[in-house]
Amino acid sequence: MPPHFLASSAPENNDVFTTTMLHGGSWISKLLHSRISLSFNFPHRFLIKFEFSSLFQAKGLNTLDEESVDFLPWLERKAGAKVSSVLSIGKSPHGRSLFASENIQSGDCILKVPYSVDSGWAPYISCLPRHGEVHSTIFWSEYELDMIRQSSVYQETLNQKAKIEKDFAAVVPALQQFPDLESITLQDFMCAYFSVTSRAWESPKGLSLIPFTDFMNHDGVSKSIVLFDDDKMLSEVIADRNYAPGEEVLINYGKLPNASLLLDFGFTLPYNIHDQVEIQLNVPYDDILHEKKLELLQQHLTPKIKDAIGRNCSEDTFIIKTLQAHLSKTLGHKSKEVRSPHGKGKGLPQALRAFARVLCCDSPQELSDLGMEAAQIDGRLARHPLKDSRREFKAHQMLLSHITNSMQKYDAAIKSLALVNSPSTSNTFALRRQMALNLLTGELRVLRSASAWLNNYCVVLKSTIKYPSY
Secondary structure: OOOHHHHOOOOOOOHHHHHHHHOOOOHHHHHHHHOOOHHHHOHHHHHHHHHHHHHHHHOOOOOEOHHHOOHHHHHHHHHOOOOOOOEEEEEEOOEEEEEEOOOEOOOOEEEEEEHHHOOOOHHHHHHOOOOOOOOOHHHOOHHHHHHHOOOHHHHHHHHHHHHHHHHHHHHHHHHOOOOOOOOOOHHHHHHHHHHHHHHEEEEOOEEEEOOOHHHOEEOOOOOOOEEEEOOOOEEEEEOOOOEOOOOEOEEOOOOOOHHHHHHHHOOOOOOOOOOEEEEEOOOOOOOOOHHHHHHHHHHOOOOOOEOOOOOEOOOOEEEEEOOOOOOOOOOOOOOOOOOOOOOOOOOOOHHHHHHHHHHOOOOHHHHHHHHHHHHHOOOOOOOOOOOOHHHHHHHHHHHHHHHHHHHHHHHHHHHHHOOOOOOOOOOHHHHHHHHHHHHHHHHHHHHHHHHHHHHHHHHHHHOOOOOOOO
16 A cells, blocks of 8 residues: 555555556565655655554554554545544454554444545555455365365355356456456456455445445454444444453444354354354155155245355255253143243244154145145244144154254364364464364354254153053
8 A cells, every 4th residue: 555655745546556556566665766765855754654653562552554554544535534543453363453542432433434435446455355364265275175064154165166256257258358457367356256245335325345444353242333324424333342552443243153254254253152053954755745745845935044144045954043052841731832931032943843843744634734724824834833742742853863963973073173184384274274163163052052952842842742541
């Protein structure tokens, strides 16, 4: 990005800077060699940078990103307004981030970015992560991807890479119309694709990049979000707590599981309260009622659900989120829906339990009864416990067995991570292995929660079953 002392005297048109940067040239080195006299003509601008660095050192802050120190002044000059007086760009374990440079109080507006600067320029682009600095699974090797094969993120990654390759193939003919343009590889395209998709914000204007704001990292429990003020034509963030100088300032990207964070942003949280897991159930082909069950399920399609990445799931894919493990011991006579002691939630997704109830039907009459029941209420299939308690017990025992089997596979996958050897001497593999561990551990935790829910439900349900006496 243009240093402050150069940008002040440089023309407003940044074409020279853009061309040099996009072609990967060391333009700072070239300018210092060809225009060394600037250091004598504008000594006060060097002094400003030195004093800013010294300020951080004096406060014991070692997070200052020297390469980005001039970005905020440049952005504010472009915007014609103050963006932030209490934040500075620094380096965190996840890359560039924003840190408090002054004391921040809860409720303070810590930044304001006018809509007019929501676009990309060379200095902004130069601050974006480069290849090797991002860890979305689309950049993982096959060897690394194999660590998360048990998770749905594995297949989602393959799907995403296939889509990107298809998009790249579509733009290649257009790129070939510019012979002076340096060769752009699929890897280059993937990096650009990721930079946009991981940093674009949904606003009243649509999707847009918001310089400076997108340096803020995610905290799943933070209450700070990016706000849009159409009257003032700006984006802003309000602090949700106090920050001391040197603390990283965080915001909330949304209630996102590690599966989404890893694929879409390239990081995970050690303990993510929003983790979830996908499981799949199918009507066995050897089921004598296979066709009738499929027909019934298709007649009463449940509302489309979203997977961890935000895409529509197939009809036999279900999302399980963290459940209340401690369940009420008391069941009402008219309803066998198990609730938590606090009355919050009803355990597993209703669509999953309905699917299991259909799978456990042994006769065409049972299927017909479920269809008639759905038609008499809201059209949703098998949303109430089966009248035959033994059938209800069997359906949930089947789910418990399926989830127990998945837990065993996850447990084996997690243990195998300790045996995986790094194919290189870089820290990248160790970091990605830890991300894989966070992902799998979180999804296993959700499965254990579901298992506890089902086990409690089956225990209580079994006690209500009346067996015939002989």
